[in-house]
Amino acid sequence: MTRHDPETSPRRAARAEAERLATAALTLPEAAADDAPAAASTRRALRRDAGAPQESASETRGIRRLAPVLLRRRLAGVAAAVVVIAGCAIAVGAAASGGSPEAASDAVAQIAGPPAVADDGIPVPQLAAVAATATPCDDPAFTTALAAGDDAAVIDAAGGGGAFRAAVASGIAPCVSLSDPNREWLVVNKQRPYDPVDYQPGDLVMPADVRALEDSALRAPAARALTSLVKAAADAGVGEIGYLSAYRSYTTQKSTYAGRVAVGGVAEADRESARPGYSEHQSGMAVDIVPCNGSCKTLDDVAASPQGAWVRDHAWEYGFITRYAEGRESVSGYEPEAWHLRYIGPELARAYREGGYTTLEEFFGLPAAPTY
Numbered sequence: 001m002t003r004h005d006p007e008t009s010p011r012r013a014a015r016a017e018a019e020r021l022a023t024a025a026l027t028l029p030e031a032a033a034d035d036a037p038a039a040a041s042t043r044r045a046l047r048r049d050a051g052a053p054q055e056s057a058s059e060t061r062g063i064r065r066l067a068p069v070l071l072r073r074r075l076a077g078v079a080a081a082v083v084v085i086a087g088c089a090i091a092v093g094a095a096a097s098g099g100s101p102e103a104a105s106d107a108v109a110q111i112a113g114p115p116a117v118a119d120d121g122i123p124v125p126q127l128a129a130v131a132a133t134a135t136p137c138d139d140p141a142f143t144t145a146l147a148a149g150d151d152a153a154v155i156d157a158a159g160g161g162g163a164f165r166a167a168v169a170s171g172i173a174p175c176v177s178l179s180d181p182n183r184e185w186l187v188v189n190k191q192r193p194y195d196p197v198d199y200q201p202g203d204l205v206m207p208a209d210v211r212a213l214e215d216s217a218l219r220a221p222a223a224r225a226l227t228s229l230v231k232a233a234a235d236a237g238v239g240e241i242g243y244l245s246a247y248r249s250y251t252t253q254k255s256t257y258a259g260r261v262a263v264g265g266v267a268e269a270d271r272e273s274a275r276p277g278y279s280e281h282q283s284g285m286a287v288d289i290v291p292c293n294g295s296c297k298t299l300d301d302v303a304a305s306p307q308g309a310w311v312r313d314h315a316w317e318y319g320f321i322t323r324y325a326e327g328r329e330s331v332s333g334y335e336p337e338a339w340h341l342r343y344i345g346p347e348l349a350r351a352y353r354e355g356g357y358t359t360l361e362e363f364f365g366l367p368a369a370p371t372y
């Protein structure tokens with residue numbers, strides 16, 4: 001199990017194998033007891049899900065058709081704010097410059113904090129009423145979708161992935177929790193454990209038509225997306241993509257981490273493995289892929305494989321991001337893992353890609369999480 005762990009860095013692969021044996025010896029009874037019902041449940045879910053429809057392009061297009069309507073509605077509010085603010089700036093600028101239009105823009109640049117007191121006869125704009133309309137948390141379409149647990153509809157109501165991200169990152173959407181483990185926008189890192197710490201998703205299924213090297217499931221939307229991704233990669237001619245670890249329970253992670261501590265101590269374990277309650281795999285929205293050409297290779301082979309190159313360019317189209325990117329350890333807390341894909345949904349993944357983001361922390365304006 002340790003050999004397949006996502007938080008194992010490439011250069012530690014050899015030692016990880018030795019630790020795997022230690023971990024198995026230490027924790028097998030507990031892990032087996034915990035996993036047996038989950039595995040049975042997974043198999044039942046797989047049978048149920050076998051006929052489930054895949055996400056269709058038409059659904060995605062439908063969402064995009066709605067987005068401009070919502071965007072226009074918001075733009076109208078923004079435009080009103082701009083008009084009022086511009087009016088304020090011009091009025092103050094005119095007052096400061098004795099009425100010269102050419103000097104107005106200079107005066108605007110010098111304004112900091114509340115506007116200067118206007119001359120008699122110049123109306124003072126009321127900005128407070130305009131600012132109060134800016135949060136999506138006041139939009140019934142947004143809050144209704146949020147209460148219904150419909151992540152795609154929430155993002156649609158916000159005006160798309162980019163608008164949703166901007167609202168959350170700027171702090172104007174306090175009704176959105178990045179700690180809610182049931183949401184596609186969940187952020188888990190070394191500073192953000194699960195709440196509850198032993199959270200377990202309720203809709204785990206095995207992805208259809210994907211080679212699973214472990215009996216490890218994903219939440220239903222992520223499973224459907226992985227099926228689509230794997231098919232697209234094969235259609236593109238880059239070869240088969242299989243996977244190792246997807247969902248891992250709190251108890252399984254507890255066993256894995258304890259095994260690492262027993263071998264190398266806490267400091268070393270923390271560099272290589274997530275503590276229980278802090279692993280993205282517990283969300284059911286993370287998966288460790290491997291390239292398969294007949295037989296499947298290892299996690300360390302992903303980065304240099306055709307499948308790995310394709311995933312870097314196309315995973316976002318299916319709602320996945322490479323969660324732990326090259327050179328971002330100081331923010332994400334983990335060394336690069338080309339194999340570890342995290343599902344955040346197609347709209348957020350598009351915004352992530354188009355915005356050039358390389359960590360989920362920066363995407364949502366969260367502090368860096370290099371350590372616990």
Ligand SMILES: [Zn+2]
Pocket residue numbers: 005006007281286287288339340341
């Ligand atoms: Zn992983």
